[in-house]
Amino acid sequence: MADTTILVTRTQRRWFLATVVAAVGAGASLWALHLMTNVPRHPGFWFLVLLALAPVALVGSRWLVSDRMAASVLVHSAAVSGSALVVVAVYLVLVVGINGSPDGHEREVMLSSLFAATVAALLVPPVRGRIAEWVRSLLHEEKPSTGEVVSAFGAKMSRSVPMDELMLQLAESLRETVPGTRAEIWTGTADAMRRTTSVPTMPPAMLRVSGAEATTVARTRIGGPAWVSVWLPTLVPEEPHGDFRVVPVAHLGDLHGLVVVVRPPGTQEFEDADEAALVELAHQLGLALHNVQLDSALQASLEELAERNEELQASRLRIVAASDAARRGIERNLHDGAQQHLVALAVKIGLVANVAEDGDGEMVAQMLGDLRKDVQATIDEVRALAHGIYPPLLRDRGLGEALRTAANRAGLPCRVEVDLPGRYPETVETAAYFCSTEALQNAAKYAGEGAEVELTVRGADGRLVVEIADDGAGYDATEHAEGHGFTNMRDRLGALGGELVVHSAPGEGTRLVLTIPGEPLAAEVPA
Template sequence: MTGPGRPARRGGLVAVLCAAAAVVVAAALLLRAPDGLRAAALAVGAAWVVAAAVAHRSTSRALVPWAAGLGAGHAAVTVWPALVPLVLAGWVGFGLALPDGRPGPARRVAVTAALGLVGAAWTVAQATTAAPPAGMVVAVAVPAAGVTAVASALRCRHAAPAARRVLQWVTAAAVLAGAAIAVLMALHVMLGSPADVLAWSTAATALVPLGLAAALHPASAPAAATALVEAIVVAGLAVLVVAVYLVVVVGLGRVPVGAERDVLVSGIVAAIVVAVLVLPVRARLVAAAAALVGRRTGGAEEMTSFGARMTRAVPMDELLLQLAESLRAGPAPAGAEVWVGADGVLDRTVAVPDRPPARLELGTDERVVVGRARSGGARWMSVWLPGLLAEHTGRHGPDAPVRAVPVAHLGALLGLLVVHRPAGADPFSDDEDRALVELARQLGLALHNVSLDSALQASLEELRTRNVELQASRARIVTAADESRRAIERNLHDGAQQHLVALAVKIGLARTVLDADPESVPALLDQLRGDAQAAIGAVRELAHGIYPPLLRERGLGEALRTAAARSPLRCAVEVDLPGRYGQDVESCVYFCCLEAVQNAGKHAGQGAEILVSVTLTDSLLRFRVSDDGAGFDTGGAGAGFVNMRDRLGAVGGDLEVVSAPGAGTTVTGTIPVPS
């Protein structure tokens, strides 16, 4: 390793060696004064050192400080028991740091830091005593373990496959440790044995670091899901057996003694062994009997278990991996592959044993034929899937049985199941073919549901985006309305109102002049007439900006031609519509075109020409305003285009702006209208 990784790796090695040295020193001191509880704590510390060493050799080196620190902490506890609270805080911090050992969100960092401070304060408070009270330690440890387990379970659901395997292995070990502690406690209550139940319970927690070591070791990591399931089964059965015997003892009303105690212990051990071994022994006996009569087992079992797992919230990648492992353990001893995709492009998603990623592209004919097939052997694959057959033959030989089972739903090809057997193995039976086809059908349904979930999430995200845009558009519309009202007020004050005030003053003057100088009255009346026409023009111009009377009376064609005549650039208008449309639609088109023409007049440059066209195509009212001017970078579109989009959005329309420097500009809007 080179670069920044080398100091980190060296630091991890130093941490492991220091923790190992602490365990060795504590062991040497313990030999001078043996003690059961301290020996158990030292055993747990040794297990943490093993976990730290495995983590150091893995890719999860961030877990090394946690494991090494807990190993050294357990060793220190054997010398100074007052450190127990600090070690407990370390356990909880480790649980919160899973699966990668990194601090994670700020909230988790804060909780870990708070736990460290509480543990340190408790340790200082107990510094003068030999050890904190056992009952208090248990009262703190049990809820802390519960909170850590819940936090790990919540992270496991959304974790990546590698991280999920770490959480599953550690959870499996914690479940077994908890069950062992419960059994020890029950035995102590029933039989008074073991006498030092706290020491035995402490030793049981060594399963947790050993579970971490198993999670980080490449050989055992893939079995995480199986280990968790088996751990839950074994723990549940063991606790159930002990609970039943506890009820029996309570029924006796006394603690068994002498021969009764020996019989009870033997019965408990026998019942636990039988409960734990009955299922795996039965499975092996059924397999041996089936092999004796020449039948294979596994197809129906895999199919049933897959159908059951589909009903739970199991991530699809984990589900496919379990499916491939189950197929290899049953009808496909040479390996199984799951290909997933759509539109004739399939990717090898899972393969057991592991295979490199690959892609299979099918033509239209191949996709139709493969999607409608039930299953196919070597001869069928030589025609429709020759690449997969060549790969199988190269690995297992030309005589090795193989099956390719299409995974489809409602005629759409969603994937393939490819199962292999070694050369010389029995061919696939009809029962196995039926089981594989049914398995592929259920997998097709699962993949279809996943695609529906993805589409639903995409739709929800689009709705959220549109909702945000709608809220912003409404705010802009309100702002624009307020600005429009203020503009109208300004225009009335500075335009029509000034004309009317001047007109009123001159009318009063005419009254005075009429008596003093009658000959000047005609000239004054001409002035009054001119002022009145100016006021009418100002009011008409103001009304034109609010809603052009010409648009209301004559329609889009006349209104746009009149507006084009006021443009400083040469502007042609082409309107080809079968009739009139609603006021909201026509005003939207008019003002959007007017905005685009005004923008072109400001920015297109001298000599540019503008073309405005309005047409109806396939129930879409379409307007286009194009110019051959300077153009611009559409990434810097201004407020005018935002206003146009808001106007169009209010009537269900869309806007498209195409422009580039030196290539002119084209503004296109579409509005759906009734046929």
């Protein structure tokens, strides 16, 4: 047996109800009109005729498939019918109930006044709304919709308004959408999110969201009371409240903040349009906060770069000054040391020549012996001077042998451990050598009697690491400014991208860690 069930859609039901409501309203109005004016004579008949239109509307609605139109017709039918019933009810109570049913010419006047009152009742609501909107616009007290708030926020973002002021204006605009609304804006990271702005003003607060929860919150479009009570229970309002929403502010999967909107009890609930507007608002705010973070990071980078530039300029000035001082020192050493020895040798050689002319062989032999000692002293002087410029042992035998030799000349007992895969570039070995000798001199000056020094050199991860540690007196690094020795070491290391770290405490000795970027040189293959 075939199924003969007729399915009625929601749109058809709305058309049917709209017709029934209109018929009921019209029928009640005709009945009241009949009581007051005896027109029409048979109101029941006309009521049945109007009610018969309901099935016709049900059938005709199969071709009128617009659900929005059906809903609009139903709303207006109920509004018009209700207004008409109110008018006739007032006339029945105030006119008929007090003065009795009109007769003769009074019925015509009654009919005209009833019609005029009905028309006036239907025109009052739209006219009243238009006038109220016009007056509010003159007073600048119109209440924006959530969508208008989003549009205004997007426009203000393009005007370079400070972020704090922008968020305050945003919270105030959200509050104006529904009287009594509370709006909050939280900013920060998931580990430390703070209530930045709130209208009305609320005390500062901080919220922490764990890693897994932060991922879920950042991916959420918008959250209602049930969602908030599960994922962000601390944001559930404690005071009596109506409906509320929490919108995560995220960008590229990172949580940057939250927008909280709480409406008071008895006011309208959030509609789909409100939620869509809040989500769009959160997207725009997330982009704005992301840009603020980028600006802050860029500003910090620029400040760091400016600081590095100043340090580089100061370092270059110190290097130039040190070079000039070193050159003057070499000139002084040559003048006062090697040059004086050579002048003395020249004088003595002249004396030997004079004595030789006199034929005193014994005296010549004695003077030649003295000259040999003077020549050896001159050689030692020149070697010492050359050692201060660049040690030949470092060039010929490498960093390990040069440091062991320097340790033997140190003022304190020094143990050297070298673990290097091979030779390093000359600039790297030079920096390591002279910084190490500077550190050994500092240890000899300040570590105290009986202290010992341990010097360790190793290569690790594309770096040359040198540690110089002594078990001497130590000092408080926070109370003592670094001397010229440390400044020279930092300048020399900084020129190669290296760094110096100092660890010291009173009674615990001092340890210096020198790190220099550099890769070991490839071993030469013998021919």
